[in-house]
Amino acid sequence: MIFRGERSGGRAIPWRPSDVYRGVSGSRFPVGRLPDEALLSGLATGDPELAVIFVRRFQHRVIGVAMAVTRDPQLAEDVAQQTFERAWRHAQIYDPRRGSVMTWLTTIAHNLAVDAVRARRTEPMAPEDLEELLGVVTETPERWALADEASAQLRAALARLPREQARALMMAGVYGMTARQVADAERIPVGTAKTRIRAAMAKMRAVVASPKRGDHVQ
Amino acid sequence: MSSDPTCDKLREIGAELALGVLPGRERAEAVAHLDRCADCREHVRQLTLVGDRLIGLLPDGEPPPGFENRVARSLARQAAPATGRGRSRAPGRAHRDPRDRDRAPGRAHQGLRDRARRARLRLAAVATAAVVAVGFAGWAIGTAVEEVTAAPPPAVETEPVLVGDMVPAGGGGAVGEVYAHPGSPAWMFVSVALTGPGTAIPYTGTVTCLLERGDGTTVRVGDFPVRDGHGRWGAGVDADLTRFSGARLTSSDGTVLATARLKQAQVLTPEE
Structure with a gap:
């Protein structure tokens, strides 16, 4: 536990044993429960312990995003590594008002993954990969709903989208495909692809803006 | 949103812009429009949030062995x-x-x-x-x-850490936090949002962070920017942090913006 002295009025913050680490000099650093922002700032100071803990905290998320986009374990690992290197280099310009550290990292990972795929393949995704991923992101098991109601509502809203709109949204939003690429993949006019992307985004925006009214999105 | 035809156009392409899939020329035109249209900026900001949330739905992955190393x-x-x-x-x-x-x-x-x-x-x-x-x-x-x-985690361990709430110089509730780690390397992290009661007009400019000893003397740690009252900063500190009892943020003209009393917290890891 961490006790914040008299000011805390006896309030204690749980502190797991694994959150305490041995450092270079033999002292121990209770950094495992630092807020993400504080950990990022510490990372910018070049502290190797913090680097490991930072990577440990976010690696599953970063790898997941990279793998979803690239569908290539080796490429995903490269992308994930680049993501952490970029975060380390740019830690000082992270702006918490623009989103959480997690969002910032996943955005970096996503951009790098899309760029990596664009550089290596002419086809950004395989149709079967799209269907599988769409199934995963629209899955709403009870454990997820309990853990994060907002995400559960978003998953449900995505599941309620007309299939062609959901596909267009995933192609553009996850695989980084332009409307032209979506049109080619779906064998539809570019204007139709744009309309599907726009319509899907409008519906999802309504859910994000008013999560409790998500069930009423048409 | 106004009836400006460019705004109508942006309505059409805003989703693609927010998702980062708009081709170069259209993107340039859209960004130029955003520079002068606050309504469209907000529209695209909300769509960008949707894109972020969509990425947030992707499943976590299992890192390969040794990845973090x-x-x-x-x-x-x-x-x-x-x-x-x-x-x-x-x-x-x-x-x-x-x-x-x-x-x-x-x-x-x-x-x-x-x-x-x-x-x-x-x-x-x-x-x-x-x-x-x-x-x-x-x-x-x-x-x-x-x-x-x-290294395996110790069964029982204690570690001092200094923590404190930043309060405005004029009094009031907490407007930020200070974490200071006296280990090696010593480092500290400051986060402030000088926008609440007790603060003047939200400050924008350079802020100096000072550490304060019990006798009132101070040591300057460094400067960092604050915009509209908001700022965050971390740095390594070449000093024995346990000798300080407070932290102070001052504006460029020396005005004290906020102070914090540093308390020594103790990390106690219960035996399992």
Whole structure:
């Protein structure tokens, strides 16, 4: 536990044993429960312990995003590594008002993954990969709903989208495909692809803006 | 949103812009419009949030074995050249220079050098020859990485950490926090939102962070920017943090904006 002295009025913050680490000099650093922002700032100071803990905290998320986009374990690992290197280099310009550290990292990972795929393949995704991923992101098991109601509502809203709109949204939003690429993949006019992307985004925006009214999105 | 035809156009392409899939020329035109249209900026901001949330739905992945070690080593290798250059800068100012902001702060470089020196002493004791071959600074950091990833967590451990709430100079509730870690390297993190009751007009400008001893004397740690009252900053500190009892933020003209009383918290890890 961490006790914040008299000011805390006896309030204690749980502190797991694994959150305490041995450092270079033999002292121990209770950094495992630092807020993400504080950990990022510490990372910018070049502290190797913090680097490991930072990577440990976010690696599953970063790898997941990279793998979803690239569908290539080796490429995903490269992308994930680049993501952490970029975060380390740019830690000082992270702006918490623009989103959480997690969002910032996943955005970096996503951009790098899309760029990596664009550089290596002419086809950004395989149709079967799209269907599988769409199934995963629209899955709403009870454990997820309990853990994060907002995400559960978003998953449900995505599941309620007309299939062609959901596909267009995933192609553009996850695989980084332009409307032209979506049109080619779906064998539809570019204007139709744009309309599907726009319509899907409008519906999802309504859910994000008013999560409790998500069930009423048409 | 106004009836400006450009706004109508942006309505059509806003989703693609927010998802980052708009072709170059259209993107340039859209961004130019956003520069002068607050309504459209907000529209695209909300759509961008949708895109972020969509990425947030992607499932987590299992890292390959040793991934965190490899990444930490990579960061160590990149930190090592900066250590070797031995740049000297005013404390806390290095990372405020935009040309340098993709590098660790100057204080951190000093901290790395200090760590390297300490590690050198240990190296002599164990007579490890590899240091010469791989470059000392990188080795020192890499070794630390190994220790962090390999060391089992202690069953029971205590560690002092200094924490405090930032309160406005005029009084009022907490407007920020200070974390200070007196270990080696010592470092601190400050986060403020000087926008609530007790604060004047939200401050925008450079803020100086001072650490305060019990006798009222202070040591300047560094500067960082605050915009509309909001700012966050972290830096390595070449001082014994346990000798300080408070922290203070001042504006460029010396006006005290906020202060914090540092309390020593104790990390107690219960035996399992």
